[in-house]
Amino acid sequence: MQKTEEDADRVKMIAFINMKSGGLQGQQVFDALVAKLGEQNVYDLIKDHGPEIGLKQNRHQKNLRIIACGGDGTVGWILAALDKANMQYRDLVSVGIIPLGTGNDMARFLGMGRGYQGENLVPVMRALTEESTRLLDRWSIDVEPTSFTGDTNIKLPQPVFNNYMSFGADAQI
Secondary structure, three states, rough: OOOOOHHHOOEEEEEEEHHHHHOOOOHHHHHHHHHHHHHHEEEEEOOOOOOOOHHHOOOOOEEEEEEEEOOHHHHHHHHHHHOOOOOOOHHHOEOOOOOOOOOOOHHEEEEEOOOOOOOHHHHHHHHHOOOOOOOOOOEEEEOOOOOOOOOOOOOOOEEEEEEEEOOOOHHHH
C-alpha cells in the first residue's frame, strides 16, 4: 500500500516513558520527546500510574503510533493496557521502542537497538511513521485448578506473553 503525504499527516504519535528505567535517561528522553511531540503527547508512566490516561485521550485516533520508552516490562505494560483499552482503531496502533535500562531483549531482537545512548530521537520517530510494521505473537494463559494441585486460587502475575523469538521447531518453520 502506497502512503501519501495526506496519510502521513493523519498519523498521531504519543510516547510513554518509564522514568524508573535506564537511570537518568528517562528524564532526558522525556524532555527530548516533549520538545518534538509537545507536552500533551508525552506521558510519564509512573506519575500517570500507567498508560491508561494516554490511551483514553487518544482512543479515537485512527493512525496512532506509540513510542514505548523503557525495558521489556514497560513494553509489556503498554501492550497489556492496549489489550484492555476501548480504542476505536486498536488494530491500526503501532508500538515502537526506545530501549532504556538493561532489560531490552525485545527491542534488540526487533532491531530497535540495544539501549538508548543519548542519540537523536528524530530517526526513531521517523522510522515509526514510515517503516513497515510487524505483527507480534501475543498469547494468554488461563490456569485452572486440577485435583492434583489442590489450590483453587491460582493466579499468574502476568498472564499475557509476548513471543518475539524462538529456538524450537516453530522457529525452523
